Amino acid sequence: MNGTGNTPDAPRTSDAPRTSASPRSVIVVGSGPTGLLLAGDLAHAGVPVTLLERRPYGISNLSRAFGVHARTLEQLDARGLADPLIATGGTLTELRLFRRLSLDLTTLPSRFPFLLITPQYEVERLLERRARELGVEFAYESEVVGLRQDRTGVDVDVRSADGTVVTRRAAYVVGADGHRSAVRQAVGLPFPGVSVIKSLFLADVRLAEKPETVLTVNGAGDAFAMIASFGDGWYRVMGWNRRHEVADDAPLDLDEVKEVTRRALGTDYGMHDARWLSRFHSDERQAPRYRVGRVFLAGDAAHIHSPAGGQGMNTGLQDAANLGWKLAAAVQGWAPEGLLDTYEAERHPVGKAVLRSSGGLVRLARAQSPVLRAVRAVFSAFVDAVGPARRKAIAQVTGIGYRYPAPRGSHRLTGTRALDASLDTGRLYESLRSGRHLLITPDSHEPPATPRADRLTVAHWTTPRRTTVLVRPDGYIAWAADAATPETIEAALSAHLG
Template identity: 80%
Template sequence: MNGTATHRTVIIVGSGPTGLLLAGDLATAGVPVTLLEKRSHDISNLSRAFGVHARTLEQLDARGLADQLLATGDTITGLRAFDRLTLDLTTLESRFPFMLITPQYEVERLLERRAREAGVDFAYESEVVGLRQDADGVELEVRGADGTVAVRRAAYVVGADGHHSAVRREIGLDFPGVSVIKSLFLADVRLAERPEDVLTVNGAGDCFAMIASFGDGWYRVMGWDRHHEVADDVPIDLDEVKDVARRALGSDYGMHDARWLSRFHSDERQAPRYRVGRVFLAGDAAHIHSPAGGQGMNTGLQDAANLSWKLAAAVQGWAPDGLLDTYETERHPVGKAVLRSSGGLVRLARAQSPALRAVRALVSAVGNTVGPARRKALGQISGIGYRYPALRGAHRLTGTRVPDVALAGGRLHEALRGGRFVLITPDPQAYEDPGTRKDRLTVECWASGRRTTVLVRPDGYVAWAADAPDATAIEEAVAAAVG
């Protein structure tokens, strides 16, 4: 641990997008972080995720990364489900009213660079084989590339190590759920004919296929054939991919030069808890679900954004009582909602019975014509519609996401880049920071004439709000949240 007291350190297991964002946030906040990864240092360009939704782009913008990521891909402004349901992303109340199509490895490259620049200690070829915890910290038994086992200790450990999480296994949590789709394939190919759209999706008969452009000449293809459900390890060739594409999309677009072909099955699973003592789960270690809606990587990144500032507060000694418990309280219901919505989309898309087809038609009609239903669907898929629980009697804004509002000194996302709380007031004299919170709080004024005072958490959600508070009320709210 380079001589650093272990009671101030965090170990993160897993260097996917979730682990990288979390590690970068903690290191930026001054917390010593070690990131353990079972693989060697080789960020694969053959990853499954390819869509970045509005809320994730907002979180990346609050870290100064969104514009760089936008340059790596293309955007789409609508999502189509089934035969008739179309969701118009341009109606999102966000600086990013679209979905970015870019491969996961582009996200990982940006997040890894940020984490390294912040001082994260990377340890590759390091496999967790044991875990013990006590009142003061956590000990991990870690097997290195040479087979020897060493013990690492930290104040807290986060398992962001995916579906087959060793951390989840070691803390004794089950991963209950079912397989939604028994056999899917993925392929990265080049095309002789360019599809008209950045994202091409359709289902016909017993087949489904999707083609997404990575913007660099490569395309991701995903699909399934209801009558050819086989084990993940059954060999696959390009002819099978082309056949399913022709039947589902009407063309295989001249697919050639596949650099990757793979089968997998899609599960719906969620850990019953996201915290056991000083150990936390995030991303695919906590929840997995169908690829419908492209919410997997996005949900994991939102887990990391929620947990990082809370862990930093705990390590640095200013966290209010119960703050770490709110990670599970806030994120477990979101994970459950994502499982429910993505699983519902898949089941309706694969509907065969007349009853389910009728339900699908009804869902499409309601989604296209009923405003509240359409907004709810857009909010869930994009991530901007989720809100966190608030205490009884709290202001109506408490727990809600704050858009990238204009401030007298710039934009909210810019103000959040320091990882601090942001107090937004209508009057610059409404609150005077005594100086003890300068590393944890930024005070800003509205650019508009808005009169509400809002305390925004580092992850962009409202911690407290009031319409006409006096100086004492503001001080009490800040003290309760920021210490």
């Protein structure tokens, strides 16, 4: 295909030197959380993977994400990373959306009934260390300047810091290279959307007075502010002032940050010694497709959201968890027909739902007209008073409520997130650390004889249950049956594992 992914077997147009690469390899572009998780998963599955990053090496403390939700922690738990990450931050058991509405996270049916507040760079450090230990090849100062694909692979033109351009080839390419994604542009996908907040500021500061919680958020009138702790004496402040919406490159000083914070929170906590000040704007955008041939998009390259609810980084990490094992199956030759298509079918609707929910929250938070303020009050009262509405809101914000499409007639558990449980091999999410599918049967069943040992872990429930389930490596249930027979189990394994 050519750069837009529409014409098979287009002639090569680049004279750049070509590097030798395995046709069974994958190139991931972008070393943020999404790219790091994906690259690590591929390497863990035995797939050669190269991670290209345009920037020089270094984990920046300037990232905006601070919240890690329950579903993301479950995904990290399946990689042995949740507990080390929790040790880097603090937890919140109540998520306040508006002055009159807060969500009690202690009711979450999860091992992680809270929101973890920790800087994005702590997530990146853990994921980078894992990726390096698993053998991922890192190539920094490597900018994608061209891309072509055919029936067997993808050629990527990569420019290094000295201006040299080489062509790397792989079986598949994933663009996890942010909202200005070179990969997305190379395959000709648009990125439609709007700016939902035209002017926000960020600042890293010291505080003379310590806030009561690790995350302090509120809005008042035209002002909004959030303060989150780095855990080392520094704090990240984010805010906006509806009366002062300016371009991203407009000057910003600490006095402005303090004034908006006082209006929103009632105090600036003795803010001083800013080490970094910046402005940005918040967009809502989503690519119409997440796949063009052998090229995929994930994370901010595929969708960007307002900061409301802290769902951006979390959604990208869950994209990676969904895609990694599927790409590994395709590269290794056992993927059932159509498996790669399920990535877009499953994750695009989730990205769209996050776009709507986060956008709705920020619009209600910024409500100025009497009508919108009344809508916000009614919405808050309804969610607070009605149990199912409250549970749905919590499930959506934390990511635990999303389910994937299931074939007609499937068991009710098919497509749902697997709850952690005690097995004879350990906890369910501990048992997923192999990166393989997990077949869980009642304890009276004999383990099925199967040649798929490299793709399957077999376990038993340790409590009386009659349901047999096949859990995917990303922690979602691929198939389930009550009172399953050896024949139905074998049919399920054949359908999902080849």
